[in-house]
Amino acid sequence: MQNGKGRITEIIYGFDDRLLLRVDCSSALTPAPGQYLLADDGLADSVLAVPFFRASSTPELILQSPIPVPSHWVPGVELHLRGPLGHGFNLPAEAAHIVLASLRGGLARLLPLIHQNPQADIAIFTDAVLPDLPVSVEARPIADLPDALPWADFLALDLTIEMLPNLRAILGLAPHQRPACIAQVLVISPMPCGALAECGVCAVSARKGYKLACKDGPVFDLKQLQW
Numbered sequence: 001m002q003n004g005k006g007r008i009t010e011i012i013y014g015f016d017d018r019l020l021l022r023v024d025c026s027s028a029l030t031p032a033p034g035q036y037l038l039a040d041d042g043l044a045d046s047v048l049a050v051p052f053f054r055a056s057s058t059p060e061l062i063l064q065s066p067i068p069v070p071s072h073w074v075p076g077v078e079l080h081l082r083g084p085l086g087h088g089f090n091l092p093a094e095a096a097h098i099v100l101a102s103l104r105g106g107l108a109r110l111l112p113l114i115h116q117n118p119q120a121d122i123a124i125f126t127d128a129v130l131p132d133l134p135v136s137v138e139a140r141p142i143a144d145l146p147d148a149l150p151w152a153d154f155l156a157l158d159l160t161i162e163m164l165p166n167l168r169a170i171l172g173l174a175p176h177q178r179p180a181c182i183a184q185v186l187v188i189s190p191m192p193c194g195a196l197a198e199c200g201v202c203a204v205s206a207r208k209g210y211k212l213a214c215k216d217g218p219v220f221d222l223k224q225l226q227w
């Protein structure tokens with residue numbers, strides 16, 4: 001984890017109506033897929049630090065936040081950055097059939113996984129507007145996700161903490177049934193302190209007690225969680 005500075009070089013209006021920030025900063029601050037950065041502008045009356053996830057399949061640092069970005073953050077603004085924070089996705093090199101499913105809207109936070117296993121077949125599931133994707137990537141609506149589970153050997157999910165209790169229904173699983181493949185989930189929840197103050201706001205119900213999305217996640221092995 002590093003503390004450093006970065007400069008906003010471009011604001012991009014994303015394909016899913018969320019702003020994307022192109023940021024120039026040290027590569028040591030670059031989050032891996034599923035990890036995050038906390039950013040603030042250093043002003044005394046500033047908002048709490050804003051979490052940002054990597055949101056591009058290319059090496060350049062394009063970030064997206066699950067919460068609104070302050071309107072005065074425009075190109076040229078210098079940001080104080082802390083990160084990379086938390087645990088990201090751990091995509092096994094041998095995964096050949098990869099399913100990426102965004103249950104919460106845009107695909108942005110899953111895009112960095114698309115080129116990680118170049119030989120793998122990838123299917124994405126979302127009801128959101130699609131970005132430009134490689135022609136080899138199949139895109140289908142969330143309603144088709146249960147049919148893809150027997151094919152998958154790796155499943156990456158992006159959802160909010162409130163969606164966990166309904167996840168079995170979305171995946172078409174029976175009560176207490178779990179996916180047969182490796183399944184990892186990026187849990188989006190408020191993370192006001194980023195593990196600095198142990199505030200507990202980001203607590204996720206786990207098979208043994210609770211885990212903190214900001215520190216133990218935000219990507220979890222689905223087997224770790226109570227859902």
Ligand code: FES
Nearest residue numbers: 191193199200214
């Ligand atoms: S955000 Fe405070 S403990 Fe996770």
